[in-house]
Amino acid sequence: MAQAVRHDAMRARNLALVLGEVSARGSVTRAALAEITGLAKTTVSKLVGDLIEAGLVIETGVVRVGERGRPGMEVRVSGRRVAAIGLEINVDYLAARVVDLSRSVRIRRTQPVDNRMTSPGDVIAILQDLALSVVDEAVDSGLRVVGGVLAVPGTVDLATGTVHSAPNLGWRDVPLLSPLRTPFPLRVDNEANLAALGELWFGAGHPDFLHVSGEIGVGAGLIVRGELFRGFHGFAGELGHVVVSPGGPPCRCGGHGCLETYAGQDVLLAAANAELGAGIAGLLAELDAGNRDALAACERAGWALGVALSSAVNLVDPGTIVLGGIYAPLFPWIGGVVTETLAARLGQMREVVPSVEVSRLGTEAATLGAAGQVIQQVIADPAALLNA
């Protein structure tokens, strides 16, 4: 019995070792895997066989002359069977993304809902319908959704999946996991944290950056050497409540003059005299047309973002800054003033002011990071899936 347990633990470790190498290297032969891992060739072949059977890896059909011995089939992570779902409750929409194990986005669904005017119970019901319909669509493509993460714009108790405070939703202490019935295991995490992880896994791919998530609320996620910095209670990265001016406009968090009161989506649209309903698309049209109010609103938001980011750079010294969410499409109008404000406030203290880059993912980053967390977990422990 004890021997069987030891054997299972060793097999689990070796499966993770092999799948990890396949994932990191893109495609690789069994012979190369044996050389890299130090495992016997027969062991590798057995493990690869199990991974193929579970749909986690696939033979590419590409034959390459091996470094030693005869040519071998290469294997790579399979995108055909196992998938993860990223869900998001934001202030004015719900979203779902299905990503397969090879990190291709397979299904994108965004549903506008004014979640401020909707009770948490109703939001959860709509989200559940969205999740179930997306999972059905995934099943129709031959995919098996093995897990999901839900992104919410607020502070989250990771252990219980309860939203402690989401001021822009008006939510306090709302449990999300128990009322949600999903056919896959689900966790809840903060939207800005997940967006930073999404940028890490699906975007520019630096291992060191501060990702800014501009939505109706503003958040940030700090990635240090490829890891998310969460802070002591898990509430780090609340850039939206960094002080721009302590006597500034009242914020939903109870403070005054927080970044969100200058650069959040609704504030920005109101300052631009743009229709809230037309959203960022409407604002972009006004900016393209040279509307002065719209340009001035972006200038002001960019300045405030630069002020808050100068405090962030002074405190956490990130490698680079990546502007995501609504700041990605708005980058041509705010990137310059953010950079100038940072340079003016930081230039004498440090040789290099961190560069300000645009996210390639925009508002999709959080759902991709959410699905990406599940994929990371499968790669790290494939045995859990094989034994399930």
Place this chain on the structure above:
Amino acid sequence: MAQAVRHDAMRARNLALVLGEVSARGSVTRAALAEITGLAKTTVSKLVGDLIEAGLVIETGVVRVGERGRPGMEVRVSGRRVAAIGLEINVDYLAARVVDLSRSVRIRRTQPVDNRMTSPGDVIAILQDLALSVVDEAVDSGLRVVGGVLAVPGTVDLATGTVHSAPNLGWRDVPLLSPLRTPFPLRVDNEANLAALGELWFGAGHPDFLHVSGEIGVGAGLIVRGELFRGFHGFAGELGHVVVSPGGPPCRCGGHGCLETYAGQDVLLAAANAELGAGIAGLLAELDAGNRDALAACERAGWALGVALSSAVNLVDPGTIVLGGIYAPLFPWIGGVVTETLAARLGQMREVVPSVEVSRLGTEAATLGAAGQVIQQVIADPAALLNA
């Protein structure tokens, strides 16, 4: 030859293993060390013998009945021979502390020098005299100073020991290591970082806190699970340049309304209409006497500190906040308003607002952290010292 190299490497590792356990446990028998480390008793005895001979550990003379076998002498880290020196260039003083390997402070020396009115070359000359005289005193006590770290109030290139920018000294790109001639290896590091490490090793001893270092400049050091968070370029923790109000007073860093312009020592003394020359001692006397200007100045500095710390808590989410440097003696007059300001700005976002504590070390923290770094290094690699 290769076997000799392997033997040396193994001996170095085992010396570190044994000394590390002795240091962590306070005092311990050879038999217990063998049990803890898994090394043979004869190996442990040989290693302990070498460590005793090098003056790194000492027999306590306390005989205790061992868990197994006959009673044994306990050993502990020796404070009698090996010592480290912490040096500090601050804006209005130079300081040196000699700390022995058992972490007792053996020599304290602080010398008032107005380093703003003194050229870097002259400051370095005065510091070198101070260091040499302190080392002589240490030698007279039978101590051998094996290394030192120099704390400076600015951004430091750790690899070269060059101060990139110390705005309160008016220094830019000042190399410190090459001109300083010391009879021990020396490194240079940021004052606020070292103060946080000093608090970790000699103070309250939490493994998770943000330590605020109040001097003429204001800095901070974030300790996460017992490790200093340095940031990507090593410039994290510049709390003094976090924005309190972006249109506020001009700061020496080139920005406006940084925390330092509200809560730095000189600003605080000026706001209190106190004599700059009398320093914090003079201000404390005024506060004790109930001087209204002095009380109002502390109220304002505490408010600004609370505003900047609310941004810091939102960004890095520390376990607790420890107020050090001049804020330690001023704690009775600023601690309350800092806590109130934090609670007002943070209370709705998070269940628990980090507690605000007073440092037990005050302005001594940086030199203790500096010496402590050398001690950590000796404990981590005693073989380097034995072979030197």
